[in-house]
Amino acid sequence: MTAVGVTINGRTYSEDVEPRLLLSDFLRHTLGLTGTHVGCEHGVCGACTIRLDGDAVRSCLLLAVQADGCTIETVEGLATNGELHPLQEAFREHHALQCGFCTSGILMAAASLLEQDGTPAREEIVDMLSGHLCRCTGYEPIVDAIAEVANAS
Amino acid sequence: MKPVPFTYVRAESVEHAVETMRAHGGEAKLLAGGQSLVPALNMRLARPTMLVDLNRVPGLDRIDEKNGDIRIGALVRQSTAERTRLVRERCPLLAESLPLVGHFVTRNRGTIGGSIAHADAAAELPLALVALGGSVITTLRTISAAEFFVGHFTTVLTEDELVVATAWPRTYPGEGSAIVEFAPRHGDFALASSACVLRVEDGAVAEARLAVGSVGERPELVDAERLLGSTLDDDRVRSVGASAAAAVDPPPNLHGSPAYRRALLGTLVERAVGTAWARATGKSV
Numbered sequence: 001m002t003a004v005g006v007t008i009n010g011r012t013y014s015e016d017v018e019p020r021l022l023l024s025d026f027l028r029h030t031l032g033l034t035g036t037h038v039g040c041e042h043g044v045c046g047a048c049t050i051r052l053d054g055d056a057v058r059s060c061l062l063l064a065v066q067a068d069g070c071t072i073e074t075v076e077g078l079a080t081n082g083e084l085h086p087l088q089e090a091f092r093e094h095h096a097l098q099c100g101f102c103t104s105g106i107l108m109a110a111a112s113l114l115e116q117d118g119t120p121a122r123e124e125i126v127d128m129l130s131g132h133l134c135r136c137t138g139y140e141p142i143v144d145a146i147a148e149v150a151n152a153s
Numbered sequence: 154m155k156p157v158p159f160t161y162v163r164a165e166s167v168e169h170a171v172e173t174m175r176a177h178g179g180e181a182k183l184l185a186g187g188q189s190l191v192p193a194l195n196m197r198l199a200r201p202t203m204l205v206d207l208n209r210v211p212g213l214d215r216i217d218e219k220n221g222d223i224r225i226g227a228l229v230r231q232s233t234a235e236r237t238r239l240v241r242e243r244c245p246l247l248a249e250s251l252p253l254v255g256h257f258v259t260r261n262r263g264t265i266g267g268s269i270a271h272a273d274a275a276a277e278l279p280l281a282l283v284a285l286g287g288s289v290i291t292t293l294r295t296i297s298a299a300e301f302f303v304g305h306f307t308t309v310l311t312e313d314e315l316v317v318a319t320a321w322p323r324t325y326p327g328e329g330s331a332i333v334e335f336a337p338r339h340g341d342f343a344l345a346s347s348a349c350v351l352r353v354e355d356g357a358v359a360e361a362r363l364a365v366g367s368v369g370e371r372p373e374l375v376d377a378e379r380l381l382g383s384t385l386d387d388d389r390v391r392s393v394g395a396s397a398a399a400a401v402d403p404p405p406n407l408h409g410s411p412a413y414r415r416a417l418l419g420t421l422v423e424r425a426v427g428t429a430w431a432r433a434t435g436k437s438v
Contacts, residue, residue, distance in 0.1 A: 002161060018158065019158075019159060019160070019161030019204070020155060020156040020157070020158055020159060020194075022155070022156075022191075022195070025155075041192075041195045042191075042192035042195055042196060043188055043191070043192055043255075043259055046256070046258065049258050055232070055261040055262070056257070056258045056261055057258060057261050057262050058188075058258060058259060058262070060191070060195070061187050061188055061191040061192065061259075061262065062187065062191070062262070063161070063187075063191075063204075063206075065161055065163075065206075066187075066206060066208060109257065109258050112261075113257065127252070127257065127339065128256075128257040130256055130257075130338060130339035130340050131255070131256025131257055131258050131259065131340060
């Protein structure tokens with residue numbers, strides 16, 4: 001077992017884990033943070049996307065031990081003081097989710113994209129979304145929601 | 154899907170990583186960005202008994218210019234290179250290749266050195282490195298890109314040899330380059346791809362390098378002699394595309410027959426050459 005200490009959404013956690021434990025399973029099973037979803041477990045679907053030291057990353061392609069000492073943000077940390085994040089608000093407004101399975105990963109990637117590139121063009125948003133599979137919406141409402149937040153900032 | 158149990162070693166230096174690999178024979182795997190290795194672990198296609206994590210090794214994340222090369226440390230993330238001005242200005246072919254690699258999120262983690270050492274036959278960075286005539290700098294030697302790649306997932310690296318950097322020849326005024334590929338979805342493995350670098354002097358092609366990818370075991374340079382010596386016209390570009398297509402024998406896959414992939418390659422070669430010419434001269438073919 002290897003010790004892992006991380007800060008997630010502002011709270012610190014210390015656990016002993018097996019080196020083979022994926023960060024996605026560490027979040028969900030060890031810590032009970034089930035907002036991060038697990039789809040394909042090989043980096044294709046994007047459902048497990050979180051932010052590691054600010055960068056959007058696939059949590060299924062990292063070992064929990066690799067995150068030792070890092071700061072993590074998950075979808076549970078997006079809303080502050082009961083107020084939805086502007087992206088969450090826009091997703092609701094535009095009906096950008098139905099079953100919601102892909103949503104947490106897309107929100108984390110979109111938040112990172114907007115921070116990096118305040119007003120991405122619609123094509124850039126579409127390009128970013130190529131790394132996320134959604135089987136409900138047909139993507140257009142998701143693009144609309146992210147574009148609205150981009151244009152508002 | 155869970156990886157098999159393994160021992161995890163966080164390498165503290167390049168020497169530490171090399172010593173650990175040497176002590177563990179062929180059973181250990183190096184972990185860089187993990188965007189190809191971890192899927193293989195999750196699916197248990199890879200079953201190493203030890204993982205040597207390079208991510209905290211200092212000194213492998215620099216980008217600098219040296220003797221006409223852009224030298225990129227093995228651990229530089231693909232997204233970092235993508236945003237680096239030196240890369241965009243001096244090595245436009247690499248800058249054009251990076252957005253084709255995986256997705257926005259995977260590039261935040263994936264490394265330049267990892268993609269090169271992984272040597273996927275459909276990967277963009279190996280193709281670009283071969284087209285540019287770049288090289289791979291390891292703990293033991295410097296290897297030209299054309300010699301580095303042996304086959305799909307196979308390089309000339311020995312078991313205890315580590316890629317420390319890659320060297321990408323810079324582009325000078327009068328040169329133009331382009332990389333093009335076709336994949337069913339953005340970020341997927343390409344069915345065919347091509348990269349071209351042209352140097353134009355007095356309106357004529359003085360030097361041409363053309364490479365094709367995804368259609369064989371490794372990225373290959375193809376004969377581009379026909380491009381030399383004068384301005385490019387449609388006929389010449391088309392004949393180079395046709396001969397490149399005739400020279401490959403891609404296997405069928407879910408998305409295309411060998412004939413389809415060959416025809417696709419011909420078109421992509423034409424586009425790569427035509428775009429490189431346009432960028433070098435400001436004129437279309």
